[in-house]
Amino acid sequence: xxxxxxxxxxxxILLSDGAMGTELQxxxxxxxxxxxxxxxxxxEIIKDIHRDYFLAGSDIVExxxxxxxxxxxxxHGFENRVKEFCIAAAQLAKSVCPDGKxxxxxxxxxxxxxxxxxxxxxxxxxxxxxxxxxxxxxxxxDVLYIETMMAPEEATTAVRAAKENTKLPxxxxxxxxxxxAGLRTMWGIDVKTxxxxxxxAGADVIGANCGKGFDEMIAIIKxxxxxxxxPIIAQANAGIPEWIHGMSVYTETPEVIAPKAEELIxxxxxxxxxxxxxxxxxxxxxxxxxxRQ
Amino acid sequence: xxxxxxxxxxxxxxxxxxxxxxxxxSIGHYFLHSGIDPIDIWFTSEGFAEALVRLKNKYSxxxxxxxxxxxxxxxKNYIAKIEKNDDGSIVRWKxxxxxxxxxxxxxxxxxxxxxxxxxSFDQINPDELFYVEPWDLTDITYPFTWGFENEVRPFDxxxxxYHHDTIKKVLERSxxxxxxxxxxxxxWSQFLELxxxxxxxxxxxxxxxxxxxCLERLTLGAIALGKEQAKCGVDAILISSAFxxxxxxxxxxxxxxxxxxxxxIIEEIQKDFNIPVYTHTCGSIGDRLDLMMETGTNGxxxxxxPPLGTVELEEAKKILDGKVFIKGNIDPxxxxxxxxxxxxxxxxxxxxxxxxxxxxxxxxxxxxxxxYTPPRNIEILIELTEKYGKYE
Amino acid sequence: MTEEIFKELSQAVIDGNKDKSxxxxxxxxxxxxxxxxxxxxxxxxxxxVVGIRFRDNIIFxxxxxxxxxxxxxxxAILEPxxxxxxxxxxxxxxxxxxxxxxxxxxxxxxxxxxxSSGFTVIDLGIDTKVExxxxxxxxxxxxxxxxxxxxxxxxxxxxxVIDKIKEExxxxxxxxxxxxxxxxxxxxxxxxxxxxxxxxxxxxAKQLIGIEVKENKIE
Numbered sequence: 005x006x007x008x009x010x011x012x013x014x015x016x017i018l019l020s021d022g023a024m025g026t027e028l029q030x031x032x033x034x035x036x037x038x039x040x041x042x043x044x045x046x047x048e049i050i051k052d053i054h055r056d057y058f059l060a061g062s063d064i065v066e067x068x069x070x071x072x073x074x075x076x077x078x079x080h081g082f083e084n085r086v087k088e089f090c091i092a093a094a095q096l097a098k099s100v101c102p103d104g105k106x107x108x109x110x111x112x113x114x115x116x117x118x119x120x121x122x123x124x125x126x127x128x129x130x131x132x133x134x135x136x137x138x139x140x141x142x143x144x145x146d147v148l149y150i151e152t153m154m155a156p157e158e159a160t161t162a163v164r165a166a167k168e169n170t171k172l173p174x175x176x177x178x179x180x181x182x183x184x185a186g187l188r189t190m191w192g193i194d195v196k197t198x199x200x201x202x203x204x205a206g207a208d209v210i211g212a213n214c215g216k217g218f219d220e221m222i223a224i225i226k227x228x229x230x231x232x233x234x235p236i237i238a239q240a241n242a243g244i245p246e247w248i249h250g251m252s253v254y255t256e257t258p259e260v261i262a263p264k265a266e267e268l269i270x271x272x273x274x275x276x277x278x279x280x281x282x283x284x285x286x287x288x289x290x291x292x293x294x295x296r297q
Numbered sequence: 298x299x300x301x302x303x304x305x306x307x308x309x310x311x312x313x314x315x316x317x318x319x320x321x322x323s324i325g326h327y328f329l330h331s332g333i334d335p336i337d338i339w340f341t342s343e344g345f346a347e348a349l350v351r352l353k354n355k356y357s358x359x360x361x362x363x364x365x366x367x368x369x370x371x372x373k374n375y376i377a378k379i380e381k382n383d384d385g386s387i388v389r390w391k392x393x394x395x396x397x398x399x400x401x402x403x404x405x406x407x408x409x410x411x412x413x414x415x416x417s418f419d420q421i422n423p424d425e426l427f428y429v430e431p432w433d434l435t436d437i438t439y440p441f442t443w444g445f446e447n448e449v450r451p452f453d454x455x456x457x458x459y460h461h462d463t464i465k466k467v468l469e470r471s472x473x474x475x476x477x478x479x480x481x482x483x484x485w486s487q488f489l490e491l492x493x494x495x496x497x498x499x500x501x502x503x504x505x506x507x508x509x510x511c512l513e514r515l516t517l518g519a520i521a522l523g524k525e526q527a528k529c530g531v532d533a534i535l536i537s538s539a540f541x542x543x544x545x546x547x548x549x550x551x552x553x554x555x556x557x558x559x560x561x562i563i564e565e566i567q568k569d570f571n572i573p574v575y576t577h578t579c580g581s582i583g584d585r586l587d588l589m590m591e592t593g594t595n596g597x598x599x600x601x602x603p604p605l606g607t608v609e610l611e612e613a614k615k616i617l618d619g620k621v622f623i624k625g626n627i628d629p630x631x632x633x634x635x636x637x638x639x640x641x642x643x644x645x646x647x648x649x650x651x652x653x654x655x656x657x658x659x660x661x662x663x664x665x666x667x668x669y670t671p672p673r674n675i676e677i678l679i680e681l682t683e684k685y686g687k688y689e
Numbered sequence: 690m691t692e693e694i695f696k697e698l699s700q701a702v703i704d705g706n707k708d709k710s711x712x713x714x715x716x717x718x719x720x721x722x723x724x725x726x727x728x729x730x731x732x733x734x735x736x737x738v739v740g741i742r743f744r745d746n747i748i749f750x751x752x753x754x755x756x757x758x759x760x761x762x763x764x765a766i767l768e769p770x771x772x773x774x775x776x777x778x779x780x781x782x783x784x785x786x787x788x789x790x791x792x793x794x795x796x797x798x799x800x801x802x803x804x805s806s807g808f809t810v811i812d813l814g815i816d817t818k819v820e821x822x823x824x825x826x827x828x829x830x831x832x833x834x835x836x837x838x839x840x841x842x843x844x845x846x847x848x849x850v851i852d853k854i855k856e857e858x859x860x861x862x863x864x865x866x867x868x869x870x871x872x873x874x875x876x877x878x879x880x881x882x883x884x885x886x887x888x889x890x891x892x893x894a895k896q897l898i899g900i901e902v903k904e905n906k907i908e
Contacts (some may be wrong), residue, residue: 047603048603048604051609055647056643058647059643059646059647059650098612099609099611099612100609100611101611102611102614102650102651102654103611103614103615103618103654323841323842325842384789399789399842401842402789402840402842402843405791413791494794495754495794495797498750498751498754499751499754499755499758501751502705502751502752502754502755503755543746543749544750544868545749545750545751546749546750546751547748547749550749550751580868604871604885605868605869629841630841630869630871631871634841667841667842667869668841668842669841669842
């Protein structure tokens with residue numbers, strides 16, 4: 005059996021990492037630049053970030069490939085470098101991955117709308133995700149993370165492409181917001197529908213990431229837990245960014261999120277981590293909580 | 298548990314009370330920071346032995362590597378005069394040649410016209426080779442003679458009596474408390490030093506048969522030297538194989554011109570002595586760790602990390618864990634040489650955490666510690682080793 | 690038929706076969722081919738392949754050394770027949786390892802690669818002091834100065850040279866390399882460029898003097 009699934013099935017709660025994007029900005033990624041290109045031009049920075057998370061206690065780190073799909077890279081003129089970026093990113097993370105820990109290949113949305121609402125045909129979206137998933141597998145990742153999905157068609161297409169073109173386990177999460185109609189993605193999908201769609205597409209782990217912080221994430225997981233037998237992932241943002249001195253700053257410090265993370269664990273997550281604005285210090289805090297359990 | 302026991306545990310792939318700490322310092326670092334005159338360090342066994350032990354104590358290392366040969370106690374008889382200048386000093390010898398002794402770097406011996414002597418490949422008769430000592434007082438000679446001696450020594454008594462003086466003096470000071478390692482040069486290193494790098498590298502392309510005949514002879518010398526050092530009582534022997542990385546030669550050439558000879562040295566020494574023999578290769582060796590292990594080596598030293606080399610400790614640990622011990626791989630340039638203490642602390646912490654599991658790890662700089670490395674950066678190594686390197 | 694001989698000559702350079710390279714160079718001259726054509730269509734394409742294979746770790750230093758030796762032997766025959774303009778096609782580079790550093794294998798390989806790409810290279814050798822660099826730059830009206838260091842003790846001297854060049858207001862580009870040198874160090878000392886290997890050094894030199902560089906890939 006895949007070692008990652010083995011670890012997951014052992015019943016231990018796995019600790020994922022925090023944000024890549026905000027860490028890259030801290031280390032000099034210019035705004036507007038292509039983060040995935042850093043896998044080639046600044047490999048030491050990427051390894052440094054992974055290492056910081058492993059040191060903080062992460063069992064899993066995510067590759068710097070959130071936007072490394074053909075559609076997103078096209079914005080930078082890099083549409084022909086998907087394979088190169090993904091393989092490099094996977095190898096960088098693997099090269100600093102200690103024995104017994106894991107590397108997850110991060111896959112985000114295409115940024116385009118699928119037909120019929122948009123112009124991207126489903127089969128093209130499928131090919132886009134298949135290309136990225138295969139390259140990540142070739143680079144040596146242990147698992148794929150499909151994340152920050154909001155549109156149901158795109159989400160399930162990504163999961164199918166990943167399952168059908170690789171031998172890897174697939175973790176799939178969507179981003180929900182609390183509105184008048186309860187917790188929904190920007191495309192109106194509620195938690196129950198998301199869980200069903202992902203399960204149907206073949207995801208091994210389902211859950212939520214990004215969003216408005218840990219409080220909302222607790223609500224999502226509480227709603228999701230009774231709906232599925234699958235393991236659940238939760239990776240929340242460090243609150244909502246505030247604009248301070250011309251920079252967006254996430255306000256929830258490690259101390260602030262600590263009790264919330266504890267509640268999240270109680271709500272029944274199997275993989276916990278952070279999203280935008282969380283750093284190694286947040287992960288360290290969560291690690292302390294997990295160690296106490 | 299004393300330092301020597303701690304090192305022994307790690308070299309035998311076991312856990313001790315904590316990860317041992319032992320770095321190789323550059324000669325220039327001894328010159329700048331031991332408080333001993335560079336002339337005494339370079340030209341006397343006593344001076345180098347004292348410098349080794351002083352800095353070992355200052356930095357709380359668990360062992361020292363004696364990486365210069367013992368010196369002729371009568372070396373002063375050959376000096377015409379010593380000139381001092383801002384950069385160090387120049388020792389003028391009675392034979393007209395001279396040695397430049399920088400205040401911060403390895404000295405070098407020059408012919409009176411300012412050149413360095415190298416024999417040509419055509420000139421070499423493999424049967425006249427036995428061992429080439431790159432750090433001999435008078436540089437490379439052919440056929441090889443020691444210091445200012447003119448007579449070629451018989452191979453059964455090739456190494457002069459004073460050759461092991463530094464090792465003996467360090468062992469006396471150790472009294473079994475800390476680990477004492479000696480060094481022999483890989484036949485491949487000797488061959489490159491003998492002919493000068495470029496000519497040696499062309500020689501293996503032009504005449505591989507003769508090149509191998511040379512390497513076979515140089516292997517005999519290395520075995521003889523290693524056995525003599527083992528007899529003195531050293532705790533381990535390091536094979537210095539600096540030029541065997543991917544910066545210079547391919548895996549195929551490694552298999553052909555390095556592997557069989559180093560394997561032979563290790564086999565022969567370990568037939569008679571039960572001590573670890575390990576290997577030091579600089580630069581890019583990530584592509585050939587498997588081949589290095591085929592030499593039968595007990596440990597791999599350096600493991601230069603990117604950008605200097607190609608080995609991340611996490612990867613090396615996965616490949617080498619439980620098979621050979623690892624000594625390395627703190628970046629001596631991009632970590633230790635920099636004034637950024639926070640970065641040093643972070644780099645050391647993750648190396649300790651990565652290297653520590655299951656034992657078999659010695660915290661060390663990858664290549665040697667540069668002359669101008671701030672002593673403070675080296676002093677904190679022990680503090681961090683105590684903090685993160687303890688075994689439960 | 691001559692096309693075949695050009696190909697063979699390139700191959701002789703790639704194989705590092707000095708005797709063959711000399712023989713074919715002479716043969717082409719006997720056929721009335723001019724020296725510049727032999728250089729451009731026989732020798733240089735061979736060294737291009739060598740450079741790319743070296744960069745991609747297909748071949749290593751020993752193979753590069755014998756290729757350069759083959760190239761050099763042929764070039765020795767052609768040199769008297771080439772005009773100054775032919776030789777000075779890509780500009781002049783001053784090369785040296787900086788003061789106190791006696792290791793020169795890396796610098797020698799870079800020099801050979803640069804020569805093989807049409808640059809005129811003045812190699813100042815090892816242990817080169819700032820005055821020697823400055824004199825040579827002025828005398829040769831150089832376009833680029835390349836400095837290498839293997840030792841951490843000597844790398845700092847690169848800054849001394851670069852500072853002096855700036856102080857004297859000399860219009861020359863500077864590039865640095867060597868095992869302990871990094872891109873960050875290069876910008877710290879104010880160098881115009883850093884190359885991590887000989888093939889990149891050639892590319893960098895071309896960029897520094899404004900020659901368009903095309904990406905070569907060899908299967």
